Amino acid sequence: MPNGQVGRDVPRLESMAKVTGREDYTHNLRLPGMLHAKIVRSTVAHGRILSIHTEEAAAVPGVHSVVTCADIRTIIPEPYFGPAFHDQPILADGKVRYVGEAVCVVLSHDPHIADAAAQLVLVDYEELPAVYDEVEAATSNVYVHETLKPAGTFPDLKHLEGKRDTNVALDYRLIRGDAEAAFAQAAHVFEHDFTTQQVMHTPFEPMISVGEPTSTGLTIYTASQSPSFVRIEMARLLKWPENRIRVKTSHLGGGFGAKLYIKLEALAAALALYTGRPVRVALTMEEQFYTITKHATTFRIKSGVDTDGKVIARRCDVWWNGGAYADIGPRVTQKSGFTAAGPYDIDNVYLESVAVYTNRPPAGALRGFGIPQLVWAYESHTDLIARGIGMDPVEFRRKNILRDGRPHATGTVMKDAAIPEVLERTAERIGWDKAFDRGTGTIRRGRGIAIGFKASISPTTSVAIVNVSADGSVTLYSSTVDMGQGSDTAMAQIVAEVLNVPTEGVCVVRPDTDVTPYDMATLGSRSTFHMGNAVRLAAEDAKKKLDDLAAELGLPERSNIPVDQLFKKRYGMQAGNVIGIGSFIPTYKSPDHDTGLSDNVTPFWMIGATAVEIEVDTETGHVTVTRMVNVCDVGTPLNPKVVETQISGAAVMQYGFTMSEKMELDAGQVTNASLADYKIPSILDIPPLMESEAVVATQHSGPFGAKGVGESATFGVSPAIANAIEDAVGVRITSLPITPEAVYRAMRAAANQPLEDF
Template identity: 70%
Template sequence: MNVRADTANRQVGRSVPRLEGPEKVSGRASYVHNMSVPGMLYAKVVRSTVAHGRILSIDASGAFEISGVEHVFTGSDVQKIVPDPYFGPAFHDQPVLAIDKVHFVGEPVAVVLARDPYVAAEAAQQIWVDYEELPAVFDEVEAMKPDVVVHDELKPAGTFPDLKHLIGRRNTNIALDYHLKRGDPERAFAQAAHVFEHEFRSQQVMHVPLEPMVALAVVSHDTMTIHTASQSPSFVRTEIARLLGWSENRVKVKVPFLGGGFGAKLYIKLEALVACAALLARAPVKLMLTMEEQFYTITKHASTFRIRSGVNSEGRLIARHCEVLWNGGAFADIGPRVTQKSGFTAPGPYDIDNVSIDSYALYTNRPPAGALRGFGIPQLVWAYESHTDMIAHELGVDPLAFRRKNILKGDRPQATGTSMKDAAVEGVLERIAERMDWSGKAHREPSGPGKRIGRGLAIGFKASIAPTTSVAIVTVSADGSTILQLSTVDMGQGSNTAMAQIVADIVGVATEDVKVVTPDTDVTPYDMATLGSRSTFHMGHAVRLAAEDVRAKLADMAKSVGESLATTERIGDLFKKKYGMQAGNAVGVGTYIPEYKSPDPETGQSDKITPFWMIGGTGVELEVDTETGKYRILRMINAADLGTPLNPKIVESQLSGAAMMQLGFTMFEEMRFDGGQVTNASLADYKIPGIQDVPQTMENEIVEAHQHNGPFGAKGVGESATFGVSPAIANALFDAAGVRITSLPITPEAVFHAIRAQEEGAG
């Protein structure tokens, strides 16, 4: 390994191809689905067929009539080894297997173990469960009433201090109510020249990672190894150890490559079940979900957002009230964090002195909802940016001009009181306007009769989750080669490559020469989780500190042998001079946790609510057929402030992927229900975007910016392009056809009916 003495070959800022690319394209990459160990049993889950009910009996006799079935376990079996078998990141409300009661269609009730997965699946069909059905609640608005209560009592996990006051609360579906108040909204509304009030709804959707969830538990003596497709190996180890009453060093969690995650594979999903089943069976247990089963495991929050704004005679926003109802499904998962951490951004990126926010996490008898790319922000931006356009049109003002007048500028504080420092809100808005030639109003011609062209734009922002901890280790071996150990999970976002670039830049090697160790909690140090676009900032800092630490130790080594690191050509020579042979290594450790100040419990105010802000926006030009309601995206522009890009090519891919994902959620993706039963839980019926749905032109813009407190001036980007897609399309449809859609998805049928209703109203 040669040491660079200058900055001519800087690694940060290079579009380095992803380091794991050759393994993946050659088919050699390791995935849990491909793993097999001696004596392994396959698990198949028996799921509830009712949305809410008491379990009267479970008859497994039919399963044992099938040759090859080894075990059938229920909740009572689990309780023999784990007296309190409930888990969850925010609330301990989710049982390993249902105990006494079920809360949604699809909840795990029993598990069958067999040597053959097809035998296990057949046996699962022969287990009969008798229920006493109970009234159910599916809608978040209805869940605000205590008529039907999903859980008898709230059980905060203790992980988050701000939830402790909820311990023992009964007769409610409100898992968390978050409130913020700034200024005097009531007085400001009374003084407003105009008051606008609208309601928006978003639907429940699924992550659809193309690698379904999978986990394998192997017990050896008094330890357990869990191989899992997880975004949070450190959390899995901590939670499994807590659940079993073990010390953490008895639980090892290993994560190879992931075939997508998007938030679906966070916290505990399958790991508790395979861990308990392996202990009961005294054999390795592997559980592989089908695509259908993922629809019953974790989803995205449906929501209802009521927003009210006061505008003065000069066209400035002076008051805003937001009420957000989050449909969390049967188990809280991380929903309370969505409710608070995203809820406080509900007023949007606007300079409003008087704000009040009421944000509610609600239990219902639907499949659980949790983190999904954007962490609640796309649902909020969908509402407040549609609302913004509606205000502008009702005032007779250009939507861009209205935004320019009201946008947060410079270091002005957001509703929480935290400064928008290093947040290029204006820059993103202006870049979209420029690329769309908004002021020129240069519309292209429609392609035929009955077709109309429209344009729309939208902008949103997100806070990073905080406070969280990341730790990294950089080791330089005696021959000068470099290894990076971290528990951040590369699930396709390119984090291994970006982190290797940071190491390479500081230590003085090529990125391609840095080996990145995939997460293994016995080897790789703690990282809270790979979520919320936190890795670039949080882990990036930890990696930077570790690399700086090891470089300082190399400098000390050079000094001890009478040399200078700046003039050393090969690191390996230093070790030989130090130890007399090729021996030893230098180890650098970095730990990072950002500054954070908890919000005031009464007002929700904090001047350090987040270490950085992510800004993203979208401009859309589309054509709609007014006879059928069908529309197509002609051009989409995604712009984002991500600070200084560590790897520009990876950033562009992130922007494209995020925008396409949100495009599906906007145009057609929706989980459909009948009495709590998902009726389209397959890729045959639940459609995700295909090549025909890609906009004719899609452009990604990295807005020049610098995050002063970020590693090399960088911050996260994985979610930014999800923010503005939905409202930009809705705003463009209004521009084209004069109809306003307020519920997602915006299907051709919805547009058709809106156009017909408009025509009937005009008639």
């Protein structure tokens, strides 16, 4: 029976250490003889490297060495990595593909010396034509890569094919019914284009990795969300057995997808092995803009609607700007792409989702994993349809919403997905059916609502170990990375619930691949469900072994006997351990190659909706969100307070991507790569009234009914604000971010008033 540990508002286990400055981070690590690396980066978007002049830099007193790809090849003959394609070199290999690509590295015992010397390295290029737009790149004869080499690492990406003479990394299609025939029968057809911008994760702990040669191989200390993958990929690169490589993480100061797979680890490892000394590779905030970003997208969406307001056909064409290297973009393209038709019950769907290489900084996973870009388009489109046929936007959604027991566009039947409940509760919380002050004079007010959903990544594996010591204390070994989302606390609560001990007494060991068992990665809101199930199984295994031990000793009422007494009775002293092991991998069926259909495409669905009230200053175009309501289906919350803060945190992050954040590029060069110029929201910028709620729901296949929450509140923020702007002033914004200038221009255009008249 539950003992009350699950469902408690347990303060995060590491919170005291963090707020008192005692928590350890990889940035704090110092090793004897450690060298510091400073990266020399490309100044052209696309070009062949003719020569690298390192002599002047190497002559600077205190410089240990200057390392190029030729030097890396003496350690790793094939220095290419990537989770989808082996397309990214550790250092540029004869060619650069974006401004900011790592070309060579200066090493010194003093980071300031390395920095100064790096300025003296000169690189000669033969510039090549470049392509930046995702739609143009899909058919361009300017090729970012000559050949594509699939990595073959993950089961859901086994279908990737090697190609020549193309910028298309993945072209995923989903075909259900006959969309074209349904369009011909529709009473109304609506078609719109939407775009999103390239943005950055901006974790306040910049990326860092330290490589250290050891007597048995190599240890990598890294701020990573995927230590198990780092170990596997480094073993492949070095052609070593995994047990020669150890990967250790500390708490992360934010990740949001930026610190997944290989980022700096291969470079730090290669440099350490090349020099025979520990090497620290730490990025500045500016350098993070050149390392990994969020996909810019173009989304063309077309819907056919019958006379009753039912959507009978939908076509979606999505282009994902993957930048110079694929990273995990093909997974974003497929896994998020198949939801592009939205959380609606539509019989006829044609969907094409395309991952495209360009000469921009690489794009990969970022909180939401592509879903916010899609919801921006399909929920803006949904409001436009509702207004076009004269139906209330919420009522239109009610008529078309996807409900449990009905198949999603992929053919997977919806289960434990509280989409209607989330929609209704969001509308209720914002008071959708109540009178609303529309404003007067230059200040006009509006309301908007939007809802989205996301499939969990599958198939993936998680393994956990629970160790019950002879004094009854409990230790959990897991490779899930706590980067601020509270996963250590949630996992401790699961263990405590099963073993009937206090959560605060469970010790959670930080990920260390020599100690903690395999976990695919901390991403996609998978940890609560996947690792949570593994932890529950491990704790139950430990509990069964304790029960079996009691039975061996003739003690049938084990629950009445303290664990330490049980061990003493068995061993005659305080000695021994009971080890519980749990492994979890959900079932999955790969989509059909030709149709994209699958009847088991995900183990669970995440649902989130947002409603807002806004004010628009018609003289300036300035938009103020005065109230924001975020409602999600998280199953049964393991820790309600942490769930609440995850919802609000996700919404604030997406609010920044909606209202202000944008990477500005000039011929491929990022021109605002600093927090002085790239505007993330501060506490003074967010809506003054924010409300967060998890609807009453249960994920029956989740641990104690739970599932992930970290991304769900990112889904509806952008379209809800755009929908509210149209409600207030009658103009539609179709490109992010929604700046005052964009709103002002739209109002002037709607009034047929050229800007030069003002």
